[in-house]
Amino acid sequence: xxxxxxxxxxxxxxxxxxxxxxxxxxxxxxxxxxxxxxxxxxxxxxxxxxxxxxxxxxxxxxxxxxxxxxxxxxxxxxxxxxxxxxxxxxxxxxxxxxxxxxxxxxxxxxxxxxxxxxxxxxxxxxxxxxxxxxxxxxxxxxxxxxxxxxxxxxxxxxxxxxxxxxxxxxxxxxxxxxxxxxxxxxxxxxxxxxxxxxxxxxxxxxxxxxxxxxxxxxxxxxxxxxxxxxxxxxxxxxxxxxxxxxxxxxxxxxxxxxxxxxxxxxxxxxxxxxxxxxxxxxxxxxxxxxxxxxxxxxxxxxxxxxxxxxxxxxxxxxxxxxxxxxxxxxxxxxxxxxxxxxxxxxxxxxxxxxxxxxxxxxxxxxxxxxxxxxxxxxxxxxxxxxxxxxxxxxxxxxxxxxxxxxxxxxxxxxxxxxxxxxxxxxxxxxxxxxxxxxxxxxxxxxxxxxxxxxxxxxxxxxxxxxxxxxxxxx
Amino acid sequence: xxxxxxxxxxxxxxxxxxxxxxxxxxxxxxxxxxxxxxxxxxxxxxxxxxxxxxxxxxxxxxxxxxxxxxxxxxxxxxxxxxxxxxxxxxxxxxxxxxxxxxxxxxxxxxxxxxxxxxxxxxxxxxxxxxxxxxxxxxxxxxxxxxxxxxxxxxxxxxxxxxxxxxxxxxxxxxxxxxxxxxxxxxxxxxxxxxxxxxxxxxxxxxxxxxxxxxxxxxxxxxxxxxxxxxxxxxxxxxxxxxxxxxxxxxxxxxxxxxxxxxxxxxxxxxxxxxxxxxxxxxxxxxxxxxxxxxxxxxxxxxxxxxxxxxxxxxxxx
Numbered sequence: 001x002x003x004x005x006x007x008x009x010x011x012x013x014x015x016x017x018x019x020x021x022x023x024x025x026x027x028x029x030x031x032x033x034x035x036x037x038x039x040x041x042x043x044x045x046x047x048x049x050x051x052x053x054x055x056x057x058x059x060x061x062x063x064x065x066x067x068x069x070x071x072x073x074x075x076x077x078x079x080x081x082x083x084x085x086x087x088x089x090x091x092x093x094x095x096x097x098x099x100x101x102x103x104x105x106x107x108x109x110x111x112x113x114x115x116x117x118x119x120x121x122x123x124x125x126x127x128x129x130x131x132x133x134x135x136x137x138x139x140x141x142x143x144x145x146x147x148x149x150x151x152x153x154x155x156x157x158x159x160x161x162x163x164x165x166x167x168x169x170x171x172x173x174x175x176x177x178x179x180x181x182x183x184x185x186x187x188x189x190x191x192x193x194x195x196x197x198x199x200x201x202x203x204x205x206x207x208x209x210x211x212x213x214x215x216x217x218x219x220x221x222x223x224x225x226x227x228x229x230x231x232x233x234x235x236x237x238x239x240x241x242x243x244x245x246x247x248x249x250x251x252x253x254x255x256x257x258x259x260x261x262x263x264x265x266x267x268x269x270x271x272x273x274x275x276x277x278x279x280x281x282x283x284x285x286x287x288x289x290x291x292x293x294x295x296x297x298x299x300x301x302x303x304x305x306x307x308x309x310x311x312x313x314x315x316x317x318x319x320x321x322x323x324x325x326x327x328x329x330x331x332x333x334x335x336x337x338x339x340x341x342x343x344x345x346x347x348x349x350x351x352x353x354x355x356x357x358x359x360x361x362x363x364x365x366x367x368x369x370x371x372x373x374x375x376x377x378x379x380x381x382x383x384x385x386x387x388x389x390x391x392x393x394x395x396x397x398x399x400x401x402x403x404x405x406x407x408x409x410x411x412x413x414x415x416x417x418x419x420x421x422x423x424x425x426x427x428x429x430x431x432x433x434x435x436x437x438x439x440x441x442x443x444x445x446x447x448x449x450x451x452x453x454x455x456x457x458x459x460x461x462x463x464x465x466x467x468x469x470x471x472x473x474x
Numbered sequence: 475x476x477x478x479x480x481x482x483x484x485x486x487x488x489x490x491x492x493x494x495x496x497x498x499x500x501x502x503x504x505x506x507x508x509x510x511x512x513x514x515x516x517x518x519x520x521x522x523x524x525x526x527x528x529x530x531x532x533x534x535x536x537x538x539x540x541x542x543x544x545x546x547x548x549x550x551x552x553x554x555x556x557x558x559x560x561x562x563x564x565x566x567x568x569x570x571x572x573x574x575x576x577x578x579x580x581x582x583x584x585x586x587x588x589x590x591x592x593x594x595x596x597x598x599x600x601x602x603x604x605x606x607x608x609x610x611x612x613x614x615x616x617x618x619x620x621x622x623x624x625x626x627x628x629x630x631x632x633x634x635x636x637x638x639x640x641x642x643x644x645x646x647x648x649x650x651x652x653x654x655x656x657x658x659x660x661x662x663x664x665x666x667x668x669x670x671x672x673x674x675x676x677x678x679x680x681x682x683x684x685x686x687x688x689x690x691x692x693x694x695x696x697x698x699x700x701x702x703x704x705x706x707x708x709x710x711x712x713x714x715x716x717x718x719x720x721x722x723x724x725x726x727x728x729x730x731x732x733x734x735x736x737x738x739x740x741x742x743x744x745x746x747x748x749x750x751x752x753x754x755x756x757x758x759x760x761x762x763x764x765x766x767x768x769x770x771x772x773x774x775x776x777x778x779x780x781x782x783x784x785x786x787x788x789x790x791x
Contacts, residue, residue: 056569056584228570240573247573252476265480265630265727265785 012158012413013425014079025082025473028194032187033077038422044186045076045418051182057175059231073466074179075417076186079428079448080194080471089152089160089432090442092342097148097434099332100165100319104144106335108134108315118334119327123351126402127324128372129168129317131280133287137304139313140213146311147206147275148434149173149447152342154413161343161410163429165328167320168312169277172447172467173433174235177202177242179469180445195474199445202433203242209437210243210273213309219272222246222262224253226278226294236277250278255298258305273309280314322371322405323349346408350401359397359406363390366406368397381457383409412457415468417450427451428468429459446470475630479574481786482567483631487638489564490583493557494615495646495681496525496547500557501608502680507540509672518543520656524649525555544604549594557611558594561587576625579618586614633723637781640720644713645774648767650680651703654696655764674699681711700763701755713770714750720777721747727785739780746773 015026022030033041049071058069081089106113107124114121124130149170151163180199184191210221222245225236240247252262253271261268278295281288287300302308318324326347332340348355348366359366363382370378380393397404414425432446448468449459459465499521507516519538522531525547535542550556554563565587572580589610593599599607626632657673671694678684678699686709691698706712721743730736735744758766 053588054581054585056572056580223573228566233569237569237572241575241577245573246476246479247571248476249478252478263477265475265477265634 010156011411011425012154012156014154014413014415014428023082025080025085029078029080029190032190032193041076041418041423048074048076048182048186051185052178055178055182056234057178058234072175073452074175074182075426075450075452075466075468076183077416077418077423078183078469078471079415079430079446080473081446083473085160086444086472088341092160092340093148093150093432093434093442094440095332095336095338095341096150096162096165096328097145097436097440099335100167100328101142101144101436102335103331104313104316104319105138105142107318108137113331113334116334118330119324123323123327123349124318127318127321129280129315129321131288131315131318133300134313134315137313137315140215140306140309143213143436144313144316145319146209146213146313146436148436149431150434152430152432153410154430156411158413159343160430161345162328163345163410164322165320165325166431168279168317170431170433171232171235171277172431172449173202173443174238175467176433176443176445176447176470178238179447179467183469194471196471197444197474199443202443203239205435205437205441205443206239206275207243209435210275210309210311212437213311214272215307215309216272219309220270221273221275222248222271224248224250224274224276224278226250226282230277232277239275245275248274250292250294250296253296253299255296255302258302259307260296260299260302271308273311275311280317283314322347322369323351323402326405345410348406350397350404350406355406356397356401359404360394363394363406365408367409368393368404368406370403371405372403381409384457409457412451412459415448415450417452417466417468419452419454424454426454427457427459430470444472446472475574475634477786479571480630480634481782482571483574484634484638484781484786486564486567486571487635488642489560489567490615490618491639491642492555492646493560493564494612495643495650496555496557496560497608497611497615498680498682499524499650500544500547501605501612502676504540504544504605504608505679506672506676509676511669514669516540517657520653521547523656524653526649527553527555530554541600544599548604548607549599551594558590561590561611574631576621578625579621582614582618582621586611586618589614628726630727633726634785636723637720637727640716640723641774641778643711644716644720645771647681647703647711647713647716648770648774650677651700652764652767653677655767678703683709683711697755697759700758704758705750705753705755714747717743717747717750724781737780737784739777739784742773742777742780746770746777 015023017023052071052074058071103113107130113119114124145167147170149166149172151166152160153163154160176199211219214221223236223240225233225247227233227249230236237247246262248262254261254263256268260271262271276283282292283295284297284300285292285295286297299308300314303310325344326349329340329344332338348359350356350359359368366382368380368382380389382390412427412429415428416423417426428448428450430446430448433443435441435443448470450466450468451457451459452466503518503521510516518540522528522538522543527546530553531546535546546553546556548557551558553559565583568575568580568583593607622635654673654677674694674696675684678687681703683703687699687702690702702709702712704713707714709715724740724743728736728740730740735741
């Protein structure tokens, strides 16, 4: 391992401390790994690549004509999280998700938080994810965000920051589960030795959550997918398989007399709960986007009548608007009267006069994001952009300030990764998954996405990122 | 089970069966050519006809050269019935209904597809003996049937798969038998000559029937071979056997236990199966083997359509 590549001050490395000493969470792992040659590690890495292709762990990239299916490369060196760090993250996430769920419920009912002027009305009403159709609606058990995949990063001093809340249909959990299966083959002896917590029961737990929100006993539950061309189709079918459910498309479903049915070879069969992996506004052409071919006409009516459980609940996306993100600390304080455990990244809201001025003047130092988009699209990383890109973005921001926020560039933490030249540090983020059923549960593991390009901070799979298995220690 | 899923599974098994049969056809013909006396013309056109691709083939090819035909039936991305296309479609269908398969079955299909995909992309097959490729496809498919047999529950999904596979096999066997009709022997006197016997033996081999046939009948006689491939009740690739198997699954799906039929598909399949049960091989020859097989293929295709109407049509409710 080339230690010269480990800057000590301005980047936090998960394995080495600033004095290049191995942190305790990695000590047992390193003992074992140090016995392996780089050649052997490379062989293990090669076997992993083949296993992934064989398992069909592929995703589709939009607008990419050549090779429609791609693999999210799994780097075999895991990201290891100590028990203390995990307990902290767990508490912080539970607090955050509880507050956000309460916030969404309030927005679609009494709107106390707006009446108390904690955040500006216009901010909510101008969000495309705020759905008037959901006003007055109470989802089963008052749960809106059943599945969350929060993006977290670690700054140079080791502090965790929440980057995005991803409350709609966060994807990636299938990679978490399959990555673990693969690494159990790569390092069979390490799991017990280190005390790595299992993630195997995620599909069972998700099943329990879906059953929990069913209007009927012994419900028929299905996963709703936009179809085989969706980028996350692998995950949809994987989860359906793991939970033993049907994977349905809009065209398999129809509404009759306020109930939802699927078309089977034996006629119609009632469906009680959908784990839906299509966007809110594509769900029902009679209620939202009339052009949607993916949804089911009338499904919102069934939902409103209480004859259908939907996870996540339509309307949830409003709390994951990037402009509203800036207010989450205040939201936690307002509903729970507690200080937020997890930090928010300082955020400039371009709609605010003071903020937009700062953003335009300092854009070279900032990351600018569209408030309502995901997957690393529509984003500008100031320090890594050309003059032309920056000027273009300034125009965009001025034309539609509501659509943009800006944040200082954080230095993401690094984990050693296998690259052509050897083992080098690469930047990672962390996406733990949180289930909200009869309690709020954080799955002890996460998808750590890694920017495999040297120096890159963009970890999105659609932008050339890979991933790592994440080991949470007991 | 969802109608769309049943449809997808039905076709997934048809594609797999077709891929296996095409690999077998090419393999046997390749071998056959090696046994022909010097000066005999190689017969590749009948294979193109048997796999239903003549119309597509003649658009882009002149003549029926060995490598052209192998490329067309084995690897041509534009030929919807090539081994490559069949496995691509089977794999795409499997991908769509993965939640209904087992992990082992999916991974094996994916694996087989990736192997063929690599071979096509690198143009590998022409560089060495293509029989290695055919063997791998055959073995790959047989591996799949084994995994299928031992990991899939006998619920509706299983039966739709069996139905697809059996109908496809009945159709394929009739097609390969029909090849004999298209093979032009040097002259009429050639019937019963060593050359003729080589052809008939090759035919048996291409449906893996050679050993079983020899045990049953011994001598290579056209009338017995035809009897064996169409009407034999115990051989798993005969047309009658395949239709019986298809009918069993069709009736499991509807749950019909009476002697009558529950839907049009059962009616058509039942009466075709009964026709074969009571058929006499001499009558078949009298009426013309080619005509008989042609009619059989049309009826099988009619059964397939009725299955679609009964179970897969998404808009009937």
